[in-house]
Amino acid sequence: MTLFIEQCLNGLQFGLLLFLLAAGLTLVFGIMDLVNLAHGSLYMIGAYFAATFAAWTGSFVLGAVLGLAATLVVGMAVEVIVMRRLYGRDHLDHVLGTFGLILFFDEAVRLIWGPEGLRLPLPRWLNMSVQILPGVQYSAYKLSIIVVTLAAAAFLYVLVMRTRIGMLIRAGASNREMVGALGVNIKLLYTLVFGLGAALAGLAGLMQAPSLTVQIGMGENIIILAFVITVIGGIGSIRGAFVAAILVGFLDTLGRAFFPDLLRMVLSPDAASTAAPALSSMLIYLLMAIVLVARPEGLFPVSRK
Amino acid sequence: MSEPLLQVSNLAKRFEGIVACDDLALNVAAGDLHAVIGPNGAGKTTLISQLGGQVAPDSGRIRFAGNDITRLPMFRRSQLGLARSFQITSLFLDLSVLDNVALAVQAHAGHSFHFWRDARAEPELREPARAALQRMGLNARADRPASALSHGEHRQLELAMALAGNPRMLLLDEPMAGLGPEESARMVEMLRALKRELTILLVEHDMEAVFALADRITVLVYGRVIATGSPSDIRANDEVRQAYLGEAEAEAARHG
Amino acid sequence: MTPSLTVRNVAIVALLAALVLLPLYTGLTGNRFLLTLFTRILILALAATSLNLILGYGGMMSFGHAAYLGIGGYSVGMLAHEGIVSGFVQWPVALGASALFALIVGALSLRTRGVYFIMITLAFAQMAYYVCAGLARYGGDDGLTIYQRSQFVTPIDLSNKTQFYYVCLALLCASIYLVWRLMNSRFGMVIQGSRSNDLRMRAIGFPTYRYRLICFVIAGTLCGLAGALLANHTDFVDPAMMYWTRSGDLIIMVVLGGVASPFGPLIGAVALLVLEEVLSGITEYWQIILGPMLLLVVLFARGGIDGLLQKVRAKGRI
Numbered sequence: 078m079t080l081f082i083e084q085c086l087n088g089l090q091f092g093l094l095l096f097l098l099a100a101g102l103t104l105v106f107g108i109m110d111l112v113n114l115a116h117g118s119l120y121m122i123g124a125y126f127a128a129t130f131a132a133w134t135g136s137f138v139l140g141a142v143l144g145l146a147a148t149l150v151v152g153m154a155v156e157v158i159v160m161r162r163l164y165g166r167d168h169l170d171h172v173l174g175t176f177g178l179i180l181f182f183d184e185a186v187r188l189i190w191g192p193e194g195l196r197l198p199l200p201r202w203l204n205m206s207v208q209i210l211p212g213v214q215y216s217a218y219k220l221s222i223i224v225v226t227l228a229a230a231a232f233l234y235v236l237v238m239r240t241r242i243g244m245l246i247r248a249g250a251s252n253r254e255m256v257g258a259l260g261v262n263i264k265l266l267y268t269l270v271f272g273l274g275a276a277l278a279g280l281a282g283l284m285q286a287p288s289l290t291v292q293i294g295m296g297e298n299i300i301i302l303a304f305v306i307t308v309i310g311g312i313g314s315i316r317g318a319f320v321a322a323i324l325v326g327f328l329d330t331l332g333r334a335f336f337p338d339l340l341r342m343v344l345s346p347d348a349a350s351t352a353a354p355a356l357s358s359m360l361i362y363l364l365m366a367i368v369l370v371a372r373p374e375g376l377f378p379v380s381r382k
Numbered sequence: 383m384s385e386p387l388l389q390v391s392n393l394a395k396r397f398e399g400i401v402a403c404d405d406l407a408l409n410v411a412a413g414d415l416h417a418v419i420g421p422n423g424a425g426k427t428t429l430i431s432q433l434g435g436q437v438a439p440d441s442g443r444i445r446f447a448g449n450d451i452t453r454l455p456m457f458r459r460s461q462l463g464l465a466r467s468f469q470i471t472s473l474f475l476d477l478s479v480l481d482n483v484a485l486a487v488q489a490h491a492g493h494s495f496h497f498w499r500d501a502r503a504e505p506e507l508r509e510p511a512r513a514a515l516q517r518m519g520l521n522a523r524a525d526r527p528a529s530a531l532s533h534g535e536h537r538q539l540e541l542a543m544a545l546a547g548n549p550r551m552l553l554l555d556e557p558m559a560g561l562g563p564e565e566s567a568r569m570v571e572m573l574r575a576l577k578r579e580l581t582i583l584l585v586e587h588d589m590e591a592v593f594a595l596a597d598r599i600t601v602l603v604y605g606r607v608i609a610t611g612s613p614s615d616i617r618a619n620d621e622v623r624q625a626y627l628g629e630a631e632a633e634a635a636r637h638g
Numbered sequence: 639m640t641p642s643l644t645v646r647n648v649a650i651v652a653l654l655a656a657l658v659l660l661p662l663y664t665g666l667t668g669n670r671f672l673l674t675l676f677t678r679i680l681i682l683a684l685a686a687t688s689l690n691l692i693l694g695y696g697g698m699m700s701f702g703h704a705a706y707l708g709i710g711g712y713s714v715g716m717l718a719h720e721g722i723v724s725g726f727v728q729w730p731v732a733l734g735a736s737a738l739f740a741l742i743v744g745a746l747s748l749r750t751r752g753v754y755f756i757m758i759t760l761a762f763a764q765m766a767y768y769v770c771a772g773l774a775r776y777g778g779d780d781g782l783t784i785y786q787r788s789q790f791v792t793p794i795d796l797s798n799k800t801q802f803y804y805v806c807l808a809l810l811c812a813s814i815y816l817v818w819r820l821m822n823s824r825f826g827m828v829i830q831g832s833r834s835n836d837l838r839m840r841a842i843g844f845p846t847y848r849y850r851l852i853c854f855v856i857a858g859t860l861c862g863l864a865g866a867l868l869a870n871h872t873d874f875v876d877p878a879m880m881y882w883t884r885s886g887d888l889i890i891m892v893v894l895g896g897v898a899s900p901f902g903p904l905i906g907a908v909a910l911l912v913l914e915e916v917l918s919g920i921t922e923y924w925q926i927i928l929g930p931m932l933l934l935v936v937l938f939a940r941g942g943i944d945g946l947l948q949k950v951r952a953k954g955r956i
Contacts, residue, residue: 112753114886162937168752169699173893173936176886181929188923297883301764304757312753355772362765366746369758373750434841460843472841474834485831488824489843495852496824504824547843 079213084334085327090219092326093226097281098299099306099318100233101274107313107379108246108270109164112171115155115178116278116303117296122182123148123279124286124295125190128197137200144283145276152275156268164267183293194292197283222284229280230319237315246270302329305361309368311375320376325361332360385448387412387551387581388433388464393442395428395605402428403439404605410551410598415573415582417592420602421625426585427469429602430555433583434466435459447550460489463550469559469585471536473528473543480524482539484511486546511546518542518572534565541572551581558588570594593617601625646947650901653908657807661800673799679911680806681867686891686903687813688860693889694897695821696853697833699756701885702743702763706736706858708880710865712770715782715875725788725796729866736862737855739766744854748847751836764882771877781876788870796870806867810904813860818900820856829853830898894935896944905943 102116126147131140155178163174199218206214237243245261282296289295306325310317337353344352368376386409395403402425410416418426431437433444435456444452451459460466474482481502487510488494488501501507515521518538523531531539537557544552557573558566570591576582577595586592592599592613599616601609603625609616616622657676664673685707692698713732722728747758776782787796796802820826828849831839839846869875878884887910895906917924939946 106753112756159933168756169693169893170936170940172699172701172756173889174933176883176890177929177932177936179883179886179929180925180932184923184926184929188926297881301761301882305761308754308757308761351773351775353772354774355769358768358772359765362761365758365761369746369750373754436837436841455845456840457843457845460841466841468838468841472835472838474831474838476834477830481827485827485839486842488827489839494824494828494844494849497826498819498823500819500822501824501827502822507824543838543842 080334082210082213083215084331086215086219086223087334088327088330089323090222090226090326091330092323093223093230094281094285095299095302095306095326096319096322097226097229097277098303099310099322100230100315101277102303103307103310103313103315103318104246105271105274106307109160109267111160111163112168112175113160113274114172114175114300115182116274117298117300118179118182119148119152119155119275119278119296120282120285120299121186121291121293121296122151123282124197124291125186125195126279127283128195128286128291129190131197132195137197137203140197141283145279148279148282149272149276152279153268153272155275156271160271161264161267179297186293192293194290197286197291199287203287218287225280225284229277233277233315242266242269302361305365307375309365309375311378313379314375314377317375317377317379324364328364329361333357336360384412386410387447388583389443389445390429390433391443391445393429393432393444394440395425395432395437396440401605403432403442406442406602406605406607408600408607408610410581410583412581414597415577415584415595417584417586417596417599418602419586419589419592419599423604424602425605426602427555428605430466430469430553430583430585433464433553457489460547460549463548464553465544465547465549465551466553467540467544467555467557469555471533471540473536473539475527475529477528478525479520479528479531479539480508480511480515482528483514483542483546484508486543487511487514490547514542514546517545533560534562537561537565537569541569545576549580551583552576554582554584554586556585556587558586558591566591644948645950646944649947650905653905654811661803665800670799673803675911675915677799677803677806677871678868679907680803680810681864681871682888682891682911683904683907684806684810684813684867685861685864686888686895686907687810687817687900688857688864689888690892690897690900690903691817691820691829691857691860692854693892694899694902695817695826695833696829696850698748698850698854699752700747700759700854700857701756701882701889702759702761702766703857703861703888704880704882704884705739705743705763705766706861707865707868707884708766708770708875708877709736709739710862710867711869711875711879712776712782712865713862714788714866714869715784716776718784718786718788719776719782723786723789725790728788729863732862732866733859736865737859740855740858741851744851744858748850748854760882760885763880763885767877767880767882770880777876779877781874781878784869784873784875787873788866802870806871809863809867813863814900814904816860821898821900825849825852890932892942893940894932894942896942897940899942899944902942902944909943 098116098120102113105111105113123144127140127144130143131137134140159174159178163171203218203221205217207217207220209215237246245266248255302325306318306321309325310321336357337349340349340353340356388410390406390408393403393406406429418429420426428437432439435454439452443450446462446464449462451462474485484507487507491506512521512524515524518541520535520538520542523535528539541557558569561569566588573595584595596613599611599613600607601616601622608621608625609619660676661673664670689703692700710732713735714728717728717731743759743762747755750758771779794801796805821830828839828844828846832846832850836846868879891906891910892903894909895904896902914924917927
């Protein structure tokens with residue numbers, strides 16, 4: 078039972094982390110109609126910056142804050158230098174252009190930080206277990222991820238639903254030309270939105286960093302999940318991204334944890350252990366396939382003009 | 383009294399709170415040129431889109447040549463003989479003019495699961511295509527890319543493609559949109575000639591053209607039919623005048 | 639269509655001639671590396687040609703095409719591992735498996751468009767990657783070594799590098815010819831029309847979905863063939879050959895060479911791989927140049943190299 082609770086929490090934590098990544102992606106697509114394959118690179122950069130700053134300052138939190146700020150700056154710079162030239166173009170152009178960015182960032186990181194990868198060690202106050210329920214221990218670090226990501230999600234909610242900027246964002250998502258016609262400084266809005274997306278990706282990266290090695294190409298793996306989530310949730314919908322991310326997080330974590338056992342009940346132990354890892358990894362794609370058949374625009378499609 | 387070629391009953395469509403089509407009924411007799419007019423926003427293009435299959439109605443029925451086509455996909459309606467031209471030019475801009483029309487011919491020339499033979503060398507596709515272009519006066523432009531044509535030529539190509547499949551009925555959505563006076567006059571003549579061959583549902587703003595060509599006219603306001611009848615009936619109809627010209631002028635017309 | 643003596647046509651003939659004569663050159667100079675490099679180029683050119691069918695001509699932005707390289711490759715690898723080394727069994731299995739996967743993915747994905755389509759094809763391809771990486775019996779992440787190449791009837795010996803090179807060249811040329819004929823047929827016209835304006839195609843009476851699905855399956859199958867060849871070439875298969883960024887490499891080849899042109903993918907493959915070799919000789923960080931270079935191509939040279947060559951014809955008649 079405790080294992081189940083723990084895995085549920087893991088699923089929640091993973092889902093929330095994925096939400097941060099997917100939210101940026103879906104926001105940028107919804108508002109600027111831009112397919113950004115290099116979103117994972119921002120995730121990687123966030124991790125690299127945080128690891129570097131943490132090593133320099135000796136403080137995990139300071140490293141994280143500075144890393145986040147640096148990723149925000151890089152994100153906005155990328156928007157101004159590259160993305161602006163891609164707006165309004167064919168999606169294939171976006172795909173190719175941002176793919177080129179991935180190549181560039183991977184090499185740039187290798188140039189600056191070397192091929193080895195970095196570590197971002199946890200401070201003592203996170204590197205311990207906390208008792209959340211009688212008899213149930215859970216990692217303080219993972220708990221902090223849940224707290225921070227929920228806070229970020231809440232921040233995003235307040236920003237999008239309750240502020241003027243948020244209103245512009247929502248308006249821009251459903252009718253781009255109109256917002257421009259209203260005299261709003263579209264260029265600035267776009268830069269800020271992209272920067273926000275970059276910051277969210279960077280935050281996800283630096284929070285994930287302690288549990289993995291910070292290495293080149295770490296973004297390419299996880300970005301696929303972000304894509305699956307945006308498709309399931311509905312491209313352009315943050316609410317959809319949230320629901321889909323939690324779903325995917327749970328399905329993937331619980332699936333990997335318990336599916337092999339389920340298989341063993343049905344198949345021979347040999348067949349089960351051969352098939353299990355392969356089949357468990359298929360689960361989220363099966364979910365995506367099912368959603369596509371039932372609702373091709375995703376769970377919460379954003380109606381657009 | 384034979385069954386009308388096109389029968390529309392109780393057609394309704396809402397777009398997020400806006401009623402585009404409200405309990406709409408329309409019958410088009412075979413051989414007629416039936417015009418649909420109405421102020422902007424009256425739902426004329428929505429009507430054509432529902433007839434053509436681009437938009438699915440919320441409720442109501444559409445019968446064409448005795449078949450219920452309400453839920454039929456676009457390509458089936460075309461295969462049944464119901465062709466459509468688009469208000470905003472919808473062509474294959476990166477293909478040649480001849481290729482554009484040849485494709486329209488190909489759609490009605492059997493299946494396209496031919497993987498080897500050069501389609502551009504098939505006389506059963508190229509000849510009718512050239513003939514259609516000839517008819518529209520576009521044969522000199524046959525080998526140019528469609529993107530190189532002027533707006534007026536685009537409208538002609540639109541029509542050529544709609545005709546290439548030898549349809550029984552044509553849904554024309556503002557064929558004269560954006561045309562100058564000379565080009566409009568030519569289009570009217572073209573439509574007059576076409577009238578003799580097929581049934582036409584014409585949506586137009588150009589009143590001269592409408593009254594010159596139509597056998598029957600339906601007036602739409604805010605998605606509802608407010609009048610249907612012969613051109614003279616419509617001209618004399620008070621409600622129609624009000625809708626188009628406003629109360630004051632309707633008053634003036636009555637007293638003047 | 640009578641071929642004319644244009645810069646572009648001359649360049650292509652020259653390229654083909656060079657490719658045919660290459661083994662003679664490498665035989666004389668003993669430059670084995672060049673033969674290996676160009677065998678790889680030919681195989682990837684085949685993969686890119688298959689992608690061009692759906693991407694270039696069909697306008698279907700599939701970002702999951704490398705999956706078929708993996709499926710074809712693993713078919714050969716897995717069967718070889720189980721002791722079945724006959725090419726007459728392995729290759730049809732490779733083609734069949736690729737066709738089946740393409741059918742399923744296509745059937746689901748082609749109901750969507752634009753960004754959804756890109757992401758869905760990417761996701762399914764990545765799924766295939768994870769499935770293969772999870773197969774511990776066949777090496778999992780580390781990959782699978784192939785100890786014996788596909789066996790055919792006696793004169794054909796794929797372990798002879800020169801022979802293998804010519805087999806690849808022959809298959810590549812056959813594929814380019816196939817694509818050319820296919821895209822100019824009635825079927826190809828439907829595919830091209832669908833790329834240009836799918837709504838209009840359906841309005842004039844074409845049930846485009848089924849044609850695009852068939853095109854998708856043909857493209858996948860052809861790429862599966864490339865996968866089988868690749869497995870033989872490297873004597874090794876691993877999941878990395880189907881990782882999603884490899885699909886990006888294929889797309890680069892198609893776009894760089896020239897979209898919707900039968901020789902574009904070959905030109906692109908040659909250009910990209912030769913460029914990689916040259917650049918990596920200059921600096922180990924060559925990808926830093928490749929990335930922005932790709933961006934520039936996208937922004938300024940959309941017709942690719944083939945497009946540029948054709949423009950030369952327009953300016954100066956030769």
